[in-house]
Amino acid sequence: MKAAYYRYIMLLLLCLIAGIVDVIGYLSIGRVFTANMTGNIVLLGLALGNSLQKTAMYSLIALLGFILGVIIASLIVGKQEKSFWPSSVTTALIVEGGVLLLFACLSSLQTSAYILIILLSIAMGLQTTAARKLGIAGISTTVLTGTLANFFEDISGRFFSKKKQNIVHTDALLRALTIVLYCLGAVIAAVAEPAYSFAVVWIPIVIILWIVVTAGIKFKGIGK
Numbered sequence: 001m002k003a004a005y006y007r008y009i010m011l012l013l014l015c016l017i018a019g020i021v022d023v024i025g026y027l028s029i030g031r032v033f034t035a036n037m038t039g040n041i042v043l044l045g046l047a048l049g050n051s052l053q054k055t056a057m058y059s060l061i062a063l064l065g066f067i068l069g070v071i072i073a074s075l076i077v078g079k080q081e082k083s084f085w086p087s088s089v090t091t092a093l094i095v096e097g098g099v100l101l102l103f104a105c106l107s108s109l110q111t112s113a114y115i116l117i118i119l120l121s122i123a124m125g126l127q128t129t130a131a132r133k134l135g136i137a138g139i140s141t142t143v144l145t146g147t148l149a150n151f152f153e154d155i156s157g158r159f160f161s162k163k164k165q166n167i168v169h170t171d172a173l174l175r176a177l178t179i180v181l182y183c184l185g186a187v188i189a190a191v192a193e194p195a196y197s198f199a200v201v202w203i204p205i206v207i208i209l210w211i212v213v214t215a216g217i218k219f220k221g222i223g224k
Helices: 003-028 037-049 053-077 087-107 113-134 145-160 170-192 199-218
Strands: none
Touching: 003 113, 003 170, 003 199, 037 053, 053 087, 053 113, 087 113, 087 199, 145 170, 170 199
């Protein structure tokens, strides 16, 4: 398999992770989104509008955690030039995996919901910035509104253009799969989370471990 395909698969698996993590936060920790900050801001507004202080605090903590994750990832990946797979991206994902591992350990204890929320949102902030560094089809693994719009712009341009094209470009296909994988992650977590609370977080941990190991093997020396 070509190295480019591995990179595409890794990006899509990060979308799967985001779907899983969002559902964990929503179902098990205060009905809050920890990956999709657009939805989280809406929940924050609803909570404030209805004087739900505790719910508002959960959403605010998630937002602050996400921002912190973005800042940390920016410090890791910001200075390195873009390449096929920057080593700094791997570093950021290792940190994300460590944060999720800490979440997995603490979730088995009587840990404050605020701590669990901030850990998940930090992880998603890290992932968002790391994935954006790759610059693949303008895809963000946690913000799908723009990806959805870009996909249908591609499709409408293809079908309504005077110059009909039968080939679906890789970018359009990746954007469609991004939405599918995020939704699949949400489905997996929705099925597993009620019966095995927090246990489903081990799927993202294993995925990140695979990505880190595979990147070290497949991308070593590429694009440098």
